[in-house]
Amino acid sequence: MRSAHTVEQVRAAEAELMARLPEGTLMQRAATGLAVAISNFLGGTYGARVVLLIGSGDNGGDALYAGAQLARRGAQVTAVLLSTKTHQAGLDALKTAGGQAIPAAASAGVSGGVVREIAGADVVVDGIVGIGGRPGLRPEALAVVQVAEEYGVPIVAVDTPSGVDVDTGETPEPHVNAAFTVTFGTHKICHFVDPAATACGPVHLVDIGLDLPPAEVQALQAADIKALYPVPRGESDKYSRGVVGLMVGSTQYPGAAVIATAGALAGPVGMVRYIGPDAVASAVREAHPEVVGDGRVQAWTIGSGLGDELDIPRIRELLDAEEPVVLDADGLKALDDAGDHVDVLITPHAGELSRLLGVDRATVEAERLKYARLAAERFDVTVLLKGATTVIASPDGEVRVNTNATPWLATAGAGDVLAGLCGALLAGGLTPLDAASVGAYLHAAAANLASDGAPITAITVAQALPEATRRLLS
Ligand SMILES: NC(=O)C1=CN([C@@H]2O[C@H](COP(=O)(O)OP(=O)(O)OC[C@H]3O[C@@H](n4cnc5c(N)ncnc54)[C@H](OP(=O)(O)O)[C@@H]3O)[C@@H](O)[C@H]2O)[C@@H](O)CC1
Ligand SMILES: [K+]
Secondary structure (H helix, E strand, O other): OEEEEOHHHHHHHHHHHHOOOOOOHHHHHHHHHHHHHHHHHHOOOOOOEEEEEEOOOHHHHHHHHHHHHHHHOOOEEEEEEOOOOOOHHHHHHHHHOOOEEEEOEOOOOEOHHHHHHHHOOOEEEEEOOOOOOOOOOOHHHHHHHHHHHHOOOOEEEEOOOOOOOOOOOOOOOOOOOOOEEEEEOOEEHHHOOOOHHHHHOOEEEEOOOOOOOOOOEEEOOHHHHHHHOOOOOOOOOOOOOOEEEEEOOOOOOHHHHHHHHHHHHOOOOOEEEEOOOHHHHHHHHHHOOOOEOOOOOOEEEEOOOOOOOOOHHHHHHHHHOOOOEEEOHHHHHHOOOOOOOOOEEEOOOHHHHHHHHOOOHHHHHHOHHHHHHHHHHHHOOEEEEOOOOEEEEOOOOOEEEEOOOOHHHOOOOHHHHHHHHHHHHHHOOOOHHHHHHHHHHHHHHHHHHHHOOOOOOHHHHHHHHHHHHHHHHO
16 A cells, blocks of 8 residues: 655654654665655666755755765766755755756856756756645746756656645646655645646665554555455355446437446356446447346445436435446436445546536646545545546545546546446445445556557457456456
8 A cells, every 4th residue: 555645644654753863864874765756767877867846944954965875976966956955964965076056047047057057968857845835836946947848858856746735736836857766754635636747757765664553545555456456256146246237328329338348247246236228228239248137136236328318316216226336427317415425435527527527627637636525525435536546435535546547547437337347346345435445456467468558448458457466356
């Protein structure tokens, strides 16, 4: 499991640990981890040209000490000082190791010397701000970051890409887009939640020995997902493994029924029931002869591809019944904030969530964590907000993210596969939070297998689910 803590939690853990250790120990641990990561990225340090962008705080201190270590191993290191305040001991260490420091600005904009240094660098290290920063980049920082972008020099973010909102993952202002990020002690929320997560690139975690409380946001990994998956036992039969009912697809969108059924059949259930118009049911049985009709189920998937044919009173009855429900796509129109929906999992994309909450789509895209949490609380449901990183928020405030998706998964019908699969996982006995976590993970893993760098269709994702599950469970 990967955990992301808030800045406040990190500060408290840091204070507690620093009180027991000689001064500067944590920064040295951070700097060593950073120097190793940069050296690995460069494939060695001798002769490499490294530019450090240094802000006024300890984030700059980390970069300066790491720069000193790289300089001692033969790198040519230049610190660009963005503030009149600089971590003095770090700067002294860099100079002692043979590095140099220059101020960022000339009278108008970035000095020619700084442009030349950046243009010739193999890597730029962003030590502008870390967890003490406010969103956005000040003009002098923005100007040097733009020089690095212009010359295509990769930027390594120290702890966090400067300019992002660390505790929310929002990016309301200009920020660094990192080739990768090296963070310390624990992940921060910006590493997991988009749009900031995308700005981080891959994130390397350096252990500095912090003792941390339960995390605000968690990203389950393969071993966690494996532990949750409902594997049948010797005494299981098709009913005890769970039966999922699908109320999806329509004469308008018959394909959604076929695709969602494929997702459900690849889940852990013993049986799949389909309820819908005769013509659609025939299409489903033609594609999947094992599917049966109406009867008792342990969970429902409702909504994918219902189009205008949705029966809102009937859906509301099912939402108020005992069986847990995955509510997707058009079915979301039946959701109201009056009922008790603790066993309901909704699977909107940003546009659908924006309609549910009455805010515009761009706002939801920009503040994904906030709006996933808000919907979970308002409707008393678990929310799986689809996207490059999926945010899953439960009504009791627990938040998880799924980070293994491929952009190729943005294809018509992929959401139907996910809805069918999540329904099967609910019927298999998982809670909405766990069903969403396992569903999002396997859906993305299947997409990666199916795609392997090429375009995919929803059906090929469903077809890859058994192999993704096999690899997970083996
Ligand atoms: N905690 C830990 O466990 C460990 C932490 N460590 C490291 O320390 C880092 C935190 O250091 P920190 O507290 O000194 O804050 P940090 O982010 O360097 O700078 C804040 C200062 O920057 C300024 N400023 C604010 N916004 C700005 C902006 N948008 N653009 C430009 N400047 C801006 C503002 O100062 P001002 O200029 O306004 O006076 C503010 O005071 C952390 O991320 C990690 O790298 C590790 O060494 C070891 C373990
Ligand atoms: K940074």
